[in-house]
Amino acid sequence: MFKKITAATFATALIVPGFALAQSADTDGDGMVSMSEFQAAYPEAGADVFSSVDTDADGALSEEEITAAQEAGVLPADG
Template sequence: MMKFIVLVLGLGALANAAIAMGEAVAELDVNGDGMLSVSEVQAAYPDISAETFSEVDTNSDGALDDAELIAGQEQGLLPDMSVN
């Protein structure tokens, strides 16, 4: 039972981070596709290089989803976009 409670609490924390990140992405997401392109990221954060963007874009699809944004922030490659 204790493992279940810990799991539920952990999932709740992840959901809150994803919701906050989703709101930040919506503000930066010019084309409304729910993901951030290199040009959308650089419009808000011009110091982010194409190389850094590519490093964070782990699936190499040319766009950052919420999971990639969170991972990039945790690695210190991207600024905290949830406060903008």
């Protein structure tokens, strides 16, 4: 039981930073982070960084894409 709770807590800790960034950067509230929203959140990052994070190439970043980029060290975890 303790291992399950610990694993769930750990998994949540990994997801929360990406979720927080996605919520704060998603200024229009559509659930995705557009290029302009990304540039506002990360003014030092260019279009090449956005493209590398946008793994499904749909032109917007999902929570999952942001979290994966943070875990890979492409984006800082603190937004």
